[in-house]
Each structure stands twice: as C-alpha cells, then as structure tokens.
Amino acid sequence: SDELTQPPSVSVSPGQTARITCSGDALTKQYVYWYQQKTGQAPVLVIYKDTERPSGIPERFSGSSSGTRVTLTISGVQAADEADYYCQSTDSIGAYVKFGGGTKLTVL
Amino acid sequence: VELVESGGGSVHPGGSLRLSCAASGFTFSDYWMHWVRQGPGKGLEWVAHISLNGSNTFYAASVKGRFTISRDNAKNTVYLRLSSLRVEDTAVFYCARDLGTSGQIEDAFDIWGRGTMVTVSS
Numbered sequence: 241s242d243e244l245t246q247p248p249s250v251s252v253s254p255g256q257t258a259r260i261t262c263s264g265d266a267l268t269k270q271y272v273y274w275y276q277q278k279t280g281q282a283p284v285l286v287i288y289k290d291t292e293r294p295s296g297i298p299e300r301f302s303g304s305s306s307g308t309r310v311t312l313t314i315s316g317v318q319a320a321d322e323a324d325y326y327c328q329s330t331d332s333i334g335a336y337v338k339f340g341g342g343t344k345l346t347v348l
Numbered sequence: 349v350e351l352v353e354s355g356g357g358s359v360h361p362g363g364s365l366r367l368s369c370a371a372s373g374f375t376f377s378d379y380w381m382h383w384v385r386q387g388p389g390k391g392l393e394w395v396a397h398i399s400l401n402g403s404n405t406f407y408a409a410s411v412k413g414r415f416t417i418s419r420d421n422a423k424n425t426v427y428l429r430l431s432s433l434r435v436e437d438t439a440v441f442y443c444a445r446d447l448g449t450s451g452q453i454e455d456a457f458d459i460w461g462r463g464t465m466v467t468v469s470s
Contacts, residue, residue, distance in 0.1 A: 273447075273456040275392070282442055282460040283392065294458065326392055330455050336408065337382075337394035337455050 242266045242331035244340035251346040258314040260343045262327030265308055270329045272310040274303060277342075278323045286325075287312060314345070322347045349373035349459055351443045356464030359433055363468070367428040369443030369461055376424040377401070380446035380453045383417060383428045385439035386463075395441070398426065400451055411437075433468045440465050 244264040252258045262272060272290050275283035285294055287303035290310055300315040314321055327340040355367040369381070383395040396407045396417040405417050416429040426443060440463040448454035 271456075275457075277392075282462050283457070284460070285447070285456070285458050288447060288456055288458075328392075328456065334455070335406075337397075339392040339394065342391045 242336070242338055244327055244329060244338050246325075246327060246340040246343045248341070249344045249346065251348055252317050253348045254317060254319060256317055258317050258321070258345055260312045260314075260325050260327075260345065261309055262312070262340050263309045264329065264338075264340075266329060266332040266338075267305070267308050267310055269332055270334065272303070272305065273328045274301075274312045275326045275328065276321075276323045277326065283326065317345075317347055319347050321345060351445065351459055351461035353441065353443050353461045353464035356441065356466045358467045358469065361433060361435055361468055361470055363433050364429070364431040365433070365466060367430065367441055367443075367464055367466070369426045369428075371424045371426070371445070374445075374459075376419075377421040378449075378451065380448060381417075381419060381426040382444045382446060382457060383415075383426075384442045384444055384457065384460075385437075385466075386442070387436070387439045390439075393439075396428065397446070397453070397455070399453070430466065433466075435468050435470075438466060438468045 274287040277283040290305040291303045382397045414432045419426045442463045443461040444457035445459040447456040447458040
C-alpha cells in the first residue's frame with residue numbers, strides 16, 4: 241500500500257523526547273518529509289529527505305528511517321512544539337504526493 | 349519569500365472559483381508550484397502541481413478533470429481554477445513552493461502561503 245500511517249496522538253511532558261512514527265510500504269523507495277502545523281497556521285517543513293533539517297529549524301528536531309518506517313524525534317520538547325505533525329512522501333513510483341493522517345502532539 | 353493566496357469564498361455545488369497565489373522574494377520561474385488543501389478538521393491533501401513554464405501539470409485523482417492549475421511567470425502568480433465543485437471540496441487551499449532546485453521537482457514543500465478558504469454549500 242502507498243498509504244502513510246501515523247498514530248493519531250502522542251503526549252509527552254516538557255523536556256521529554258517525543259517520537260512520531262510514519263509507516264508505509266513505499267518508504268523503502270521514497271524520501272519522507274515532515275511538517276509541523278500549529279492551530280490556525282500553515283504547515284512548516286521541519287525535516288526533509290528523511291533526516292535533513294532546514295535552516296532555522298531547531299536541532300532538537302531530527303529524523304530517522306528504517307525500512308518501511310520513519311520517525312520524527314523531538315528532543316527536549318517545549319510547549320511551543322505542541323502542534324499537528326504530518327509525514328509526506330510519494331507513492332512507490334513517485335507519481336502522487338501522499339500525506340499521513342497527522343499526529344497531534346500534546347505537551348502535558 | 350512569501351506566497352499570498354486569494355480568491356476563496358462561498359459557492360453552491362456545481363459552481364466555479366479561481367484561486368490566485370502571488371509569489372514574492374524569489375525567482376518564481378525557477379520553481380515548480382503546488383496546491384494543497386485541508387478540509388475542516390482534516391489532514392492535508394495534495395491537489396496539483398505545475399512545472400516551471402507551465403507545460404507539465406499533474407492532479408490528484410479526486411480533482412482531475414474538475415480543477416486546472418496554471419501560472420503566469422510575468423506576474424509571479426499561480427492559479428487554480430475550481431469547477432464542478434462539490435460539498436466535499438470545502439477546504440482551506442494552500443499554495444506551496446516545491447523544495448526542488450535547479451528546475452527539478454522534489455514533490456515536497458518548503459514555502460507555504462496562509463491559505464484561502466473555499467466553502468461549497470447549498
């Protein structure tokens with residue numbers, strides 16, 4: 241399947257590490273990108289090509305990949321990190337853009 | 349670097365709208381451009397993309413044949429014509445710049461506009 245599966249929600253306390261996963265069969269062939277979307281705002285790219293961080297994104301955001309699963313890790317979570325996070329890739333032949341269903345990160 | 353969408357509004361099922369996205373702060377003609385939408389309380393859905401000179405376009409299956417993406421590089425603007433609108437097309441429509449450089453498409457998005465709301469209701 242070319243669908244991307246994310247957990248609907250993840251909750252962590254401030255200062256802890258949040259890990260958000262994204263699974264899909266196409267991920268062995270295609271890169272994954274991660275977006276942060278705060279309430280009422282446009283998405284922001286936080287990780288590209290599985291592990292790369294755009295300029296201006298804090299170092300506490302990192303990405304990793306293993307087989308059909310990729311993980312967005314946020315170390316030392318802050319209240320400002322509370323948002324919806326979406327993974328994005330393409331289908332196995334690189335034709336259609338696909339988004340995961342999104343994960344709501346709650347900072348307790 | 350900025351993208352500003354406009355043209356959203358309320359329309360009846362079967363109606364049409366044209367969305368615009370004005371780009372500034374970068375060489376517009378060097379980038380593929382996309383439209384992405386988000387229904388109320390829902391996730392992101394890619395809609396369409398267009399190549400540097402507008403010669404190549406591609407659409408999500410859900411909108412193919414009803415939506416048309418185009419661009420005017422002289423005006424630094426990308427458009428999305430929406431027709432045969434359905435209630436399920438109700439969404440915020442975002443314009444987004446492709447992450448790829450040197451004319452290559454990467455099918456990822458590094459700059460987003462703030463979006464324009466389209467409401468389809470009888």
